Amino acid sequence: MPNGSLDMHLFKGKNTLEWTIRYKIATGLASALLYLHEEWEQCVIHRDIKSSNVMLDSSYNAKLGDFGLARLVDHDLGSQTTVLAGTMGYLAPECVTTGKASKESDVYSFGVVSLEIACGRRPVEFGKPNLVEWVWELYGTEKLLDAVDERLTTDLNEQQIICLMTIGLWCCHPDNAQRPSIRQVINVLNFESPLPSLPNKLPTPMYFAPPLQFCTFSYTSSSNGLTGSQGDHTQCSCSSCTNNSSKITMSSPGSSPSVSLLHSNKVSN
Template sequence: MEDEFRQGTGPRRFRYSELAAATDNFSEAKKLGEGGFGPVYRGFLKGMKIEVAIKRVSKGSKQGRKEYASEVRVISRLRHRNLVQIIGWCHAGCELLLVYELMPNGSLDLHLYSADNVLWWPDRHRIVLGIGSALLYLHQDWEQCVLHRDIKTSNVMLDVSFNAKLGDFGLARLVDHDRGLHTTELAGTLGYMDPECTVTGRASTESDVYSFGVVLLEIACGRRPTTARPDGTLIHLAQRVSELHGQGRILDAADPRLDGNFDLQEMERVLVVGLWCACHDQSLRPSIRQAVNVLRLEAPLPERMPPVGQAAGPLLMPDFDSTGHSSSSTQQLI
């Protein structure tokens, strides 16, 4: 793996001592959060004079090692303004470390569900277009097709100007453009996973588009992918929005915290495209280019909306910690 990394271009190899010094020896005070396979720290690289985010991957986990290798092999070759940039890597002794550009505003989910501040519509709409632009690059505009396989709001990072950058490529896979499906172990996050993947285990651009649709609905509605009805039964967000769409009241799905302060046409398109992407029949979903063109007001809305229907497999429910935030450790399906 080390020889393969050395032959790459872009990110550099760091010494462990450099990264330990940058984080005050990985002190708790520098800890930004906990990922699925290890903690993330804020650091300052004196030699480069920049602040960075350093992910410490558990080397004891086979899946952690696979995700570390995937991150370096895949994201280090990508260049796009809406992708988190990897700066470097380190594997020495028992340590696997990844160094990224620092995203000062953290992840999208923290702002969507903040009790103190509302993420207003102009920022949300710009974030929607940014995620779509990143996915268009991954699926169609790069030399190979990149299947992200874990698109969710906690993997969308925000820079100082609240521009969206898609991150966490630990589950990503490269496939040729003329090869539609990638069969692998079941992987992803509950609530965002294409129901068909839970049956077939096949990742595809269509399964990424499903996850993108769920994220669009989450951004527009300010709701988690699954919520409880008044009678206590659980319902997926796409089903809730589909019911309102069928009643001609789709704008009623908009996040009430916005208090109606949004562009009506933009909101309608985000909600409708979200439903279109999240329909359970893969053949009826749009390509990412079709979806982005509608979101950019460059193409009309679909004349007929495919039904959301029922999940092909069991409805996957996300787990939440005591703060109401999704728990990566319990959501990962490997």
């Protein structure tokens, strides 16, 4: 791939991609995901869609790479994986709370990359608000164009920019049932379907899930974020692990979970 990865252009100064190329990359990535999710004999859940895994050929056509975490599932089955995997910032909130990946969690990751393409910002940066939260706030105040990458000064197509950022937010909806399929995404990108109407404020998700053994989580540094993994421990006596049900509230997509363990009528942290 002579033009390297997408993140090298967006964040490492290799080349400031003009808007027509950026939109081409977004539609190409969506087409790749459509093939994986719907057009092959089995559904392929990638589980690690991010800008560093989007490779660009000599004509800046997008190729999705790194299938080390990918899983095959039958088309009529839902999520199968119960081990947390992926890169923080691109992980759907339900993946953090349940460990389960699905087509919907891949769509969430695609949404984050779409926002990166339009805004030229990583999903999480020190000293800056979370990318999804920031763009959603601008969407609610009808100032979406304020989020456009400042390096884009010529050849701007406002209709496409608003389309891509709105799709990015739609894909990043905290409720996975409210996210579009990748086919719906492509229809909107091609202006064959209207833009969705989203809430003015980012919804706050709340999940009720089986308990997670937080002591078994480990995070290792990577060049583009943190990669989470969960061990398979059957016994643990630490105070964070319990056989009781857990109530997990995600304050924002990609953020760390805030956990309260429910013990009968009292709550202990």
